[in-house]
Amino acid sequence: MLQAVHYSEPFVMEDLECFEADLHKIEAAFVGHPFLVFRQGGRWSCTPVAHVGIRASPASPSELELDIFLREDPLCEMLDFPSAVEVFPLRRLNFHSLEVPAPGAPEPFLQRLYGSDWASTVRVWSHDFNPFHSLAHNPERVSVTLDAYQRQVADAGYRPPACPAADPETTLLALVSDGGALAAARAAHEETWLDKLKRRNGEQTHARVQLKGV
Secondary structure, three states: OEEEEOOOOOOEEEEEEEHHHHHHHHHOOOOOOHHHHHHEEEEEOOOOEEEEOOOOOOOOOOOEEEEEEOOOOOOOOOOOOOHHHHOOOOOOEOOOOOEEEEEEOOOHHHHHOOOOOOOOEEOOOOOOOOOOOOOOOOOOOOOHHHHHHHHHHHHHOOOOOOOOOOOOOHHHHHHHOOHHHHHHHHHHHHHHHHHHHHHHHHHHHHHHHHHHHO
16 A cells, blocks of 8 residues: 555655565565565554565665554554554555555645645655754754755656556666666765765754753
8 A cells, every 4th residue: 555645747656565465475476586575674653564675686685675554453553653543544645656545635745744734735754864863853854845855856857757667577677777766876876875864963962952052
């Protein structure tokens, strides 16, 4: 199940969620795959997380990962996750020419998580910038209107991905090929990881000093 908000264009994706009881099915789907690898580990608050990573070859380590949050049945209402009433019945949404399952009535959850202006305001943070679990995290640190955010994304050169091939394996081969998206992500990581680490450590240290001074 895709946990997502559909802002017309672009489509903003959150994460994947599955029932924890289906974990063995998820793991079995990736056994022996040359480019996709499954692992389980970590938690988001009390919710266990599994990961599906993409790699350039069977001998390479995973480079990019998608988080899959493993929910207990029944789905209880939580700050970070939708309830059964907010999820079911599922609906189908278009995600860059792919039809994907998404929650049927996510608006109460989105308001609970992001505030009453969730449909018109973008609050920017990620694992690399203003991370949620950092002492320095501030959800209002970078807050812009949706229209302004979309203009900035377009001005930065972002273009939606091309329509995927009818065969998913063909699309995957394009991602891992020389000059593909995985190589581009690897190059960007190698260029920026140290600066990101320095910034994050500096912000964390500053926040810790401020807390001690309170």
